[in-house]
Amino acid sequence: MKAEKDEVKNSRLVRSAFVFAGCYVFLLIVIFLMIVINDPSGWRQYIAANATGLLTLCVCAFLLCFIVYYYYYFEDRSFLVKAKNVLLVFSLITVCVILCYVFGRFVNIYARPCALLALLCVFLFNRRQAIMLNFIFSILMFVIDTYTNNFSDVGVTAQVYFSLMLNFVCGTFAIFAAGGNKTRGGLLLTGCVVAIPTVLIVALLQLPQITGNWIEFVASIGYGILGCLISAVLALALLPVFEAMFNRLTVFRLRELTSTNASLLVRLKQEAPGTFNHSLIVAQLSETCAVAIGENAELARAAAYYHDIGKLKQPDCFTENQTGYNVHDELTPELSADIIRSHAKDGYELLKAARFPKLIADVAREHHGTLPIKYFYNKAMKLSGGDADVADYSYLGPTPQSKIAAIVMISDASEAATRALRDRSPASVERTVRSIIEERMDLDQFAECDITIRELTIIKQTLVEALSGVHHHRVEYPAIRFNRDRQAVKEEKD
Numbered sequence: 001m002k003a004e005k006d007e008v009k010n011s012r013l014v015r016s017a018f019v020f021a022g023c024y025v026f027l028l029i030v031i032f033l034m035i036v037i038n039d040p041s042g043w044r045q046y047i048a049a050n051a052t053g054l055l056t057l058c059v060c061a062f063l064l065c066f067i068v069y070y071y072y073y074f075e076d077r078s079f080l081v082k083a084k085n086v087l088l089v090f091s092l093i094t095v096c097v098i099l100c101y102v103f104g105r106f107v108n109i110y111a112r113p114c115a116l117l118a119l120l121c122v123f124l125f126n127r128r129q130a131i132m133l134n135f136i137f138s139i140l141m142f143v144i145d146t147y148t149n150n151f152s153d154v155g156v157t158a159q160v161y162f163s164l165m166l167n168f169v170c171g172t173f174a175i176f177a178a179g180g181n182k183t184r185g186g187l188l189l190t191g192c193v194v195a196i197p198t199v200l201i202v203a204l205l206q207l208p209q210i211t212g213n214w215i216e217f218v219a220s221i222g223y224g225i226l227g228c229l230i231s232a233v234l235a236l237a238l239l240p241v242f243e244a245m246f247n248r249l250t251v252f253r254l255r256e257l258t259s260t261n262a263s264l265l266v267r268l269k270q271e272a273p274g275t276f277n278h279s280l281i282v283a284q285l286s287e288t289c290a291v292a293i294g295e296n297a298e299l300a301r302a303a304a305y306y307h308d309i310g311k312l313k314q315p316d317c318f319t320e321n322q323t324g325y326n327v328h329d330e331l332t333p334e335l336s337a338d339i340i341r342s343h344a345k346d347g348y349e350l351l352k353a354a355r356f357p358k359l360i361a362d363v364a365r366e367h368h369g370t371l372p373i374k375y376f377y378n379k380a381m382k383l384s385g386g387d388a389d390v391a392d393y394s395y396l397g398p399t400p401q402s403k404i405a406a407i408v409m410i411s412d413a414s415e416a417a418t419r420a421l422r423d424r425s426p427a428s429v430e431r432t433v434r435s436i437i438e439e440r441m442d443l444d445q446f447a448e449c450d451i452t453i454r455e456l457t458i459i460k461q462t463l464v465e466a467l468s469g470v471h472h473h474r475v476e477y478p479a480i481r482f483n484r485d486r487q488a489v490k491e492e493k494d
């Protein structure tokens with residue numbers, strides 16, 4: 001089984017290497033087109049006269065692509081096995097190369113959106129990958145500027161070095177400035193913050209060149225600020241495109257998905273209000289647990305919001321949405337169990353059809369793992385005199401494949417179980433949550449996700465604290481009411 005998995009992984013890695021090669025060739029075509037656009041009539045002569053330089057450019061670009069491949073090979077192989085991720089990385093680099101070329105060539109070198117790639121990468125991937133890709137991109141732009149006819153007019157060398165410095169410093173600064181940013185408005189603000197080091201660098205780089213021409217000096221600084229703002233605006237415009245095309249998760253998309261105006265949540269609120277309320281509490285619990293074990297809290301919250309979305313198919317079949325009449329009283333336990341367990345699969349299919357991020361859809365499918373549906377199994381045992389197969393009354397799985405899925409699984413069960421508790425003291429809640437976790441461990445529900453015993457203990461403690469708070473008993477109100485004269489009178493009870 002393991003050998004089979006390794007073989008699949010290796011074949012995917014080889015496929016990714018081919019995609020890398022294809023993307024590299026595409027990048028060379030883009031660079032070739034730049035040379036043609038720069039000199040439509042004399043590009044043939046330029047290529048003939050600079051063959052060695054262009055060969056150096058091809059080799060350097062290849063080496064940089066190779067570094068990216070090796071970075072992912074050693075640092076994040078699971079990222080590399082998906083060819084779609086490789087395509088995304090190269091699409092980002094190529095789009096940024098093109099935009100830097102357009103702004104640098106037709107506006108001003110300082111107006112280049114230097115921080116664009118860094119901003120896109122920090123939101124689409126993470127800070128670490130963004131730093132590495134920004135570094136590679138800065139060198140790549142430097143090599144392109146050096147060995148093509150992008151700046152063939154004046155001060156070629158100085159301009160090229162300025163550009164390298166700007167790309168590297170502004171990009172890196174943007175990565176740190178954008179950290180913790182969770183709104184699209186905040187992203188624009190990041191553009192303004194990045195303008196500070198840009199102004200500093202442009203001023204320092206231009207200072208030795210001032211020969212009484214202050215207008216050019218001020219204009220250069222103005223272009224530098226413009227470049228930063230363009231970076232932020234373009235990032236704002238391009239992020240949704242990459243999010244949608246490559247189904248990537250960003251904090252912005254998570255925000256939109258967890259907004260109460262999100263269409264599926266509006267449907268859940270209207271058609272299954274009980275499930276909606278339950279999901280809100282599970283989301284709050286999951287978010288707290290995710291924070292406690294250092295997982296992505298926004299992602300845990302979003303996944304929990306949609307974990308029971310499959311109940312939309314037949315909302316009345318689930319207790320939390322029933323008001324008196326219970327449809328299961330008229331059904332056989334087999335049929336009831338089938339309806340109940342299908343909500344995991346239905347949720348997964350609904351979220352896939354709505355092009356939700358994979359992890360959120362996976363959580364909907366995995367949040368009950370392969371657990372038995374005790375109530376209907378018990379009912380079937382009673383009706384059949386002990387002749388019921390537990391497999392027919394169990395969820396179809398798979399078991400949680402990620403820590404987030406495990407968190408949602410435990411939070412979901414703990415919320416439902418403590419809701420039914422009469423005694424909600426911390427000791428009683430602790431007993432309940434402990435038994436939920438232990439039962440799932442006994443049934444190997446965490447065998448396929450890399451959650452540790454320590455993390456499970458932290459989750460248990462977090463849930464006990466949170467649930468003792470969520471379901472605390474209110475102080476009983478005194479049976480009095482005030483009359484118009486503001487005098488307390490005894491309230492009549494019916």
Ligand SMILES: [Fe+2]
Nearest residue numbers: 307308367368
């Ligand atoms: Fe569920």
Ligand SMILES: [Fe+2]
Nearest residue numbers: 278307308412
């Ligand atoms: Fe649930």
